[in-house]
Amino acid sequence: MTGLPEALISAGSAVWLGILTSISPCPLATNVAAISYLGRRVDSPRHVLGGGLLYTVGRTVAYVALGFVCVMGLLSMPEVSRFLQRHMNRILGPVLIVAGVFLLEVIRPVLPGLGRRGEKLRERLQSKGVWGAAPLGALFALSFCPVSAALFFGSLVPLAVRFDSPVLFPTLYGAGTALPVVGFAVLVAFGARFVARAFDRLAVVERWARRLTGVVFVVVGIYMTVIYTLGIQF
Numbered sequence: 001m002t003g004l005p006e007a008l009i010s011a012g013s014a015v016w017l018g019i020l021t022s023i024s025p026c027p028l029a030t031n032v033a034a035i036s037y038l039g040r041r042v043d044s045p046r047h048v049l050g051g052g053l054l055y056t057v058g059r060t061v062a063y064v065a066l067g068f069v070c071v072m073g074l075l076s077m078p079e080v081s082r083f084l085q086r087h088m089n090r091i092l093g094p095v096l097i098v099a100g101v102f103l104l105e106v107i108r109p110v111l112p113g114l115g116r117r118g119e120k121l122r123e124r125l126q127s128k129g130v131w132g133a134a135p136l137g138a139l140f141a142l143s144f145c146p147v148s149a150a151l152f153f154g155s156l157v158p159l160a161v162r163f164d165s166p167v168l169f170p171t172l173y174g175a176g177t178a179l180p181v182v183g184f185a186v187l188v189a190f191g192a193r194f195v196a197r198a199f200d201r202l203a204v205v206e207r208w209a210r211r212l213t214g215v216v217f218v219v220v221g222i223y224m225t226v227i228y229t230l231g232i233q234f
Contacts, residue, residue, distance in 0.1 A: 007163060010159055010162075010163060010169075011168070011169065011172055013159065014156060014159060014160075014169040014170075014172040014173045014176070015172045015173070015175065015176040016176065016213075017151050017152075017155055017156055017173055017176065018063075018156075018172065018173040018174060018175060018176020018177040018178075018179070019176040019177070019179055019180065020151060020209055020210060020213055021147070021148045021151045021152070021173075021176070021177050022176065022177040022178065022179065022180045022181070023180055023205065023209070024145075024147040024148060024151075024210060027140070027143075027145065027147075027148050027177070031140070031180060031181050031184075034055055034133075034136060034137065034140060034181055048185050049185055049186065050133075051133040051185065052133070052178075052181055052182045052184075052185030052186070053182065054133035054134040054137070055133040055134065055136065055137040055178060055181055055182075055185075056137065056174075056175065056178035056179075056181065056182055057134050057137065058133065058134035058135055058136060058137025058138040058139075058141070059137040059138065059140065059141040059174050059177050059178045060137075060171055060174030060175055060177075060178065061134075061138060061174070062137070062138035062139075062141035062142055062174070063141055063152070063170045063171075063173055063174035063177070064167060064170045064171050064174060066142070066152075066170070067152075067156065067157065067160055067166060067167075067169065067170025067173070068166045068167060068170065070153070070157050070160075071157060071160045071161050071164075071165070071166035071170075072166050074157075074161055075161065075164065075166070090224075090228045090229045091158070091229075092158055092162070092221075092224055092228075093220075093221045093222070093223070093224030093225030093226075093227075093228060093229050094221065094225055094229065095154055095155075095158055095221070096154075096155070096217045096218070096220055096221030096224065097217070097218055097221035097222060097225065098150070098154060098221075099150045099151065099154035099155050099214075099217050099221075100213075100214040100215065100216070100217030100218035100221060101214070101218065102147060102150035102154070102214075103147065103150065103151075103210050103211070103213055103214030103217060104210075104211060104214035104215070104218070137178065141174065141177065147210070152173070155217070156169060156170065156173050
């Protein structure tokens with residue numbers, strides 16, 4: 001059993017992982033496209049804000065569906081479930097180290113994108129008006145790059161498995177990934193001239209936030225590896 005403070009901290013971590021995902025370079029590029037799409041109706045704040053909320057719903061639903069399949073798939077297999085319950089702390093240390101290495105860009109693998117079909121689908125969704133924001137958010141959510149894949153599969157999924165939370169943690173993560181878009185939708189709706197300045201500051205924040213999170217992941221991962229995986233007690 002895990003205590004309430006640890007569960008709250010982990011839930012907050014799920015939101016933070018989502019925010020960090022959204023402001024990482026590759027997802028940020030898709031969010032810029034989303035904000036450009038939402039900002040087409042800058043004359044109508046209601047449409048911009050509504051589109052931002054629908055985009056949030058689309059991203060969240062996509063992550064919840066994917067997270068649910070991953071977590072329940074792992075927990076539904078008795079042998080795997082028992083193994084994870086018994087050895088999750090031992091596994092989590094090395095996993096955090098690997099995720100931290102990706103965040104620090106020590107390793108930069110290339111993941112395949114959605115390709116030409118994805119681009120055509122994106123263009124088709126963008127022609128649907130404000131109602132295309134939800135499926136567009138889902139499409140962008142599934143466009144994984146190395147950093148977002150490391151954060152989702154390497155950090156969020158193990159966290160959700162540890163707390164047996166196939167819905168709540170992916171929901172918090174999905175909401176976190178869409179928060180910056182909603183924030184910029186508000187800026188577009190009520191003060192478009194601040195958007196460019198905010199993006200410049202966000203790029204600086206992202207670099208330091210990603211590096212800091214990467215260092216924390218590596219340090220915590222090393223600690224958990226030493227304590228739980230190697231069994232060394234101080």
